[in-house]
Amino acid sequence: MTSWRERLVDRTDPELTREIDAYEQQLELKKQGKVEANLFQETRLRRGVYGQRYDNGLRHDGIAQRTLPFPCGDLKKGPETVWDAPGMSRIKIPFGGLNPEQMELLADLAEEYSDAILHVTTRQDIQLHYVHIENTPDMMRRLAAVGITTREACGNSVRNVTGCHKAGCCMSETFDVTPYAAAAMRFLLGHRDTQDMGRKFKVTFSGCAGEACGLTSLHDLGYIAKLNEQGERGFAVYVGGGLGPVPYQAKLFSDFVPESEILPLAQAVCRVFARYGEKKNRGRARMKFLVHKWGIEEFRAEVLKEREQLTPDPAWTAYLDEVAAYGEQPPRPGAPLGATDDAEFEAWRATNVYRQRQEGYAIAMATLPLGDLTSWQMRQLADIARKFNGGYVRTTVDQNIVLRWVPEADLPALYQAFKAIGIARPGAGTIADVTSCPGTDTCKLGIASSRGLAAELTERLDAKFGTLDPRVKELQIKVSGCFNSCGQHHLADLGFYGVSRKMDGATVPHFRAVLGARRENNAHEYGQTIGAIPSKRVPDFVERLTGLYLDQREEGESFPDYIGRLGKKGLKPVLDEFSEVPPRLVDSSFYSDWRDAREFNISDIGTGECAGAVVSRIDFDLQEAERLHYEGQIALESKEYQKADDTAYLAMVEAAKALVRLREPNISDDPDAIVAKFRSEFHDTGLFHNKFVGGNFAMHLFRRHEDKARRYDEDNARHLLEEAQLFIEAAYDCQARLSEQPQLQPSLA
Amino acid sequence: MNLHKIGVKVLAQNGDSVDLVELIPVFHRWIQTAAVEDLLIDVADYSHVHQGPGVMIIAHEGDYAFDESRGRRGIVYYSKHALGGELADRLAIVTRKALKACQRLSAEREAGGVSFPGNELEIFANDRLLAPNTDETHETLAPVITAFLDKLYGEGAYEIERENDPRERYALRVRASAPIEIDTLLERVAA
Numbered sequence: 047m048t049s050w051r052e053r054l055v056d057r058t059d060p061e062l063t064r065e066i067d068a069y070e071q072q073l074e075l076k077k078q079g080k081v082e083a084n085l086f087q088e089t090r091l092r093r094g095v096y097g098q099r100y101d102n103g104l105r106h107d108g109i110a111q112r113t114l115p116f117p118c119g120d121l122k123k124g125p126e127t128v129w130d131a132p133g134m135s136r137i138k139i140p141f142g143g144l145n146p147e148q149m150e151l152l153a154d155l156a157e158e159y160s161d162a163i164l165h166v167t168t169r170q171d172i173q174l175h176y177v178h179i180e181n182t183p184d185m186m187r188r189l190a191a192v193g194i195t196t197r198e199a200c201g202n203s204v205r206n207v208t209g210c211h212k213a214g215c216c217m218s219e220t221f222d223v224t225p226y227a228a229a230a231m232r233f234l235l236g237h238r239d240t241q242d243m244g245r246k247f248k249v250t251f252s253g254c255a256g257e258a259c260g261l262t263s264l265h266d267l268g269y270i271a272k273l274n275e276q277g278e279r280g281f282a283v284y285v286g287g288g289l290g291p292v293p294y295q296a297k298l299f300s301d302f303v304p305e306s307e308i309l310p311l312a313q314a315v316c317r318v319f320a321r322y323g324e325k326k327n328r329g330r331a332r333m334k335f336l337v338h339k340w341g342i343e344e345f346r347a348e349v350l351k352e353r354e355q356l357t358p359d360p361a362w363t364a365y366l367d368e369v370a371a372y373g374e375q376p377p378r379p380g381a382p383l384g385a386t387d388d389a390e391f392e393a394w395r396a397t398n399v400y401r402q403r404q405e406g407y408a409i410a411m412a413t414l415p416l417g418d419l420t421s422w423q424m425r426q427l428a429d430i431a432r433k434f435n436g437g438y439v440r441t442t443v444d445q446n447i448v449l450r451w452v453p454e455a456d457l458p459a460l461y462q463a464f465k466a467i468g469i470a471r472p473g474a475g476t477i478a479d480v481t482s483c484p485g486t487d488t489c490k491l492g493i494a495s496s497r498g499l500a501a502e503l504t505e506r507l508d509a510k511f512g513t514l515d516p517r518v519k520e521l522q523i524k525v526s527g528c529f530n531s532c533g534q535h536h537l538a539d540l541g542f543y544g545v546s547r548k549m550d551g552a553t554v555p556h557f558r559a560v561l562g563a564r565r566e567n568n569a570h571e572y573g574q575t576i577g578a579i580p581s582k583r584v585p586d587f588v589e590r591l592t593g594l595y596l597d598q599r600e601e602g603e604s605f606p607d608y609i610g611r612l613g614k615k616g617l618k619p620v621l622d623e624f625s626e627v628p629p630r631l632v633d634s635s636f637y638s639d640w641r642d643a644r645e646f647n648i649s650d651i652g653t654g655e656c657a658g659a660v661v662s663r664i665d666f667d668l669q670e671a672e673r674l675h676y677e678g679q680i681a682l683e684s685k686e687y688q689k690a691d692d693t694a695y696l697a698m699v700e701a702a703k704a705l706v707r708l709r710e711p712n713i714s715d716d717p718d719a720i721v722a723k724f725r726s727e728f729h730d731t732g733l734f735h736n737k738f739v740g741g742n743f744a745m746h747l748f749r750r751h752e753d754k755a756r757r758y759d760e761d762n763a764r765h766l767l768e769e770a771q772l773f774i775e776a777a778y779d780c781q782a783r784l785s786e787q788p789q790l791q792p793s794l795a
Numbered sequence: 796m797n798l799h800k801i802g803v804k805v806l807a808q809n810g811d812s813v814d815l816v817e818l819i820p821v822f823h824r825w826i827q828t829a830a831v832e833d834l835l836i837d838v839a840d841y842s843h844v845h846q847g848p849g850v851m852i853i854a855h856e857g858d859y860a861f862d863e864s865r866g867r868r869g870i871v872y873y874s875k876h877a878l879g880g881e882l883a884d885r886l887a888i889v890t891r892k893a894l895k896a897c898q899r900l901s902a903e904r905e906a907g908g909v910s911f912p913g914n915e916l917e918i919f920a921n922d923r924l925l926a927p928n929t930d931e932t933h934e935t936l937a938p939v940i941t942a943f944l945d946k947l948y949g950e951g952a953y954e955i956e957r958e959n960d961p962r963e964r965y966a967l968r969v970r971a972s973a974p975i976e977i978d979t980l981l982e983r984v985a986a
């Protein structure tokens with residue numbers, strides 16, 4: 047076999063193969079200069095192919111900013127992104143669920159296309175860094191063959207649907223949200239109503255209101271499991287939460303939505319967001335701003351109105367049959383375990399093991415430093431999972447990995463197995479289990495080294511973990527490299543995000559402290575922003591502040607309460623104590639960041655791709671028409687005349703659909719319906735007419751559409767491809783005229 | 796076999812004396828001074844990971860690392876893009892890059908006196924499409940690799956052990972009977 051496509055095509059859903067083929071063709075078209083940079087960028091973002099630091103071809107090496115002379119020359123994969131520059135691939139793992147086969151494949155991909163490291167994100171995805179764009183189609187094919195997608199992992203789309211890692215096993219859950227999260231993921235993925243949003247959209251499911259696993263408050267759309275008085279299943283629904291520079295708590299949309307309604311509701315919310323959400327100002331485009339601007343009552347009314355107008359879809363409830371049947375099957379019976387005399391094991395057990403509601407079973411957590419594990423560890427972990435729990439593995443929002451359904455009696459053996467592969471650190475969920483975003487290591491927007499700081503804090507806290515006071519142990523630290531909050535610093539007892547300060551003629555890395563969040567009740571209260579501390583003083587600040595807390599706390603006072611009591615004023619002295627930066631001659635270490643020896647500077651900060659550019663639906667549709675045309679040309683070259691002919695026709699239908707959608711967003715894919723609507727709205731009205739040839743180009747479509755006894759031969763295929771090219775050009779022309787003369791724009795139905 | 800994604804690890808002696816974090820400034824310096832071949836992009840620190848890639852230099856053509864996989868530290872270099880020549884030439888290119896990095900690292904003060912006796916190598920194929928860890932791959936690659944090793948160490952002067960987990964990359968662990976200078980190995984690679 048000469049290609050992954052050939053090898054895997056029989057094991058892959060044909061629709062996924064088609065999608066990836068289309069993506070691969072887009073790469074080819076981009077290399078030929080036939081796709082506009084913004085459009086290509088958003089296309090690859092929607093396939094999880096993201097930019098990385100220095101991908102504009104510039105890097106400050108500590109002495110000067112230098113050009114990275116990649117061999118691709120001027121070829122770009124975005125407006126400011128060099129083709130050859132390594133990038134990040136985000137792989138969606140719905141609710142964090144993985145099986146051993148998927149784990150092994152991920153391990154292979156990390157080795158072959160990345161740097162043999164798998165990074166678990168705060169939204170349960172897996173990220174690979176330093177991936178070359180040319181490797182991404184093969185990577186996607188290999189993932190698709192084991193049921194994983196990168197589709198809509200980035201860009202203005204519905205991101206990974208997250209969920210409690212304890213779902214189905216949790217003592218406090220109302221019911222297992224897993225099948226609902228899976229259904230939402232399937233329903234929203236690629237859904238036509240989620241393709242035109244101005245910004246990303248995050249969905250989560252939690253099993254109960256009390257714990258913080260699902261982190262509902264920071265999501266655009268959050269579901270919390272609930273039973274009504276009749277004992278029927280449903281969800282409390284929250285909307286409009288989000289972190290970022292301006293964090294918003296999600297608002298209660300409804301305190302009970304029946305299970306049969308959650309998908310249509312999601313669809314209606316997406317439609318309202320797509321239609322009314324901000325599209326121009328990127329900083330105000332998340333749905334939280336819309337909810338805030340309108341107020342929850344108006345937002346709710348609009349969504350409910352939209353819901354009423356939706357055409358019923360069997361997919362809304364089809365999955366409910368699976369819900370009843372859903373359940374994981376542990377391979378071994380549960381078996382309790384009493385106290386052992388192994389102190390080391392017991393220390394790990396105290397923090398890393400959660401007793402399931404099913405008697406004799408436990409969830410065991412592998413604490414990953416900075417969310418990282420190696421390919422080899424992942425492969426070994428797959429074996430461990432097969433042996434101990436039937437392969438039920440999940441990633442967590444705290445960047446760890448759990449094995450569910452472990453018979454408690456097997457925990458000592460599991461601990462030894464974890465230890466053998468270096469993932470048996472105790473302290474999961476404690477102060478030593480520091481969460482961090484990628485920061486300046488790989489993120490284009492990073493200001494300070496969140497991973498460097500997190501690594502330093504982890505090392506220091508690990509070293510004294512055994513001697514820490516339990517009230518300090520239970521605190522959490524989360525670090526972001528900038529105000530965008532990917533490290534979720536707003537949710538920590540001690541949160542930090544990277545900033546910089548000018549001092550002594552230089553730029554000095556700092557972290558702003560965000561203290562005292564309350565994670566209970568699905569993270570219902572974010573931390574308060576205090577002052578900035580030089581990066582190199584943060585570990586000492588943590589030690590001092592936690593020490594003060596122990597000394598000064600009142601009877602029964604929690605850390606958030608203590609921070610609340612002190613307030614900014616009360617915290618100022620401790621901040622002042624740590625805010626000073628010595629002159630460079632006295633201590634130059636302050637002028638570089640943790641684990642980065644270069645003199646600190648912020649010139650490497652690039653333009654983020656978090657949201658990509660706003661590319662309208664019509665751009666994507668016309669691009670798809672172009673791609674089909676290209677596919678037709680390839681077919682002609684390989685003498686597949688029928689395929690070439692049919693594809694050229696489909697390319698015209700697609701271009702016509704792009705325009706028709708301006709008038710009728712929900713037009714079906716039926717060519718008869720599209721051509722009829724195109725004729726009445728664009729041809730008969732003269733909107734499509736070119737000033738030199740009038741409506742001639744439209745006739746190319748009409749003739750081929752009506753040709754029911756088509757003769758397939760080389761000549762016909764070649765001519766039709768030429769006509770299709772003209773038709774697509776005319777559609778672009780029409781789009782341009784409409785955008786220049788808005789009075790001509792057909793109003794949305 | 797049209798294999799281009801090839802890696803070579805040169806095992807270190809007293810590698811444990813190296814504080815991985817201390818290598819971060821060293822590797823940044825290498826980028827500043829273009830101390831090793833390739834378009835050097837950035838340093839990646841994985842010192843926090845158990846037996847991982849340690850500290851790396853990410854380059855365009857390939858990656859360098861002071862790696863500690865399987866608990867053995869050493870310099871690794873693996874290519875990521877097409878290399879010129881026949882398979883034997885590609886193997887030589889990759890080995891040369893790894894050996895030169897060893898030479899360079901042994902001279903660095905921060906490297907804690909690490910040295911490379913030159914008698915232990917790992918050679919791997921980082922491409923499961925072309926070279927999965929199968930007997931078929933072994934039959935195809937082993938003659939080229941052994942010819943190359945004969946050149947480095949002399950016929951019969953080394954032992955080979957093959958990675959036995961079929962899920963892992965195709966890899967050979969090579970142990971020569973006696974240490975050999977990195978300079979000498981470089982000369983033999985070039986010959």
Ligand code: SF4
Pocket residue numbers: 483484485486489490491492493496526527528529530531532533
């Ligand atoms: S918080 Fe900032 S530095 Fe961290 S990943 Fe997000 S955008 Fe990048």
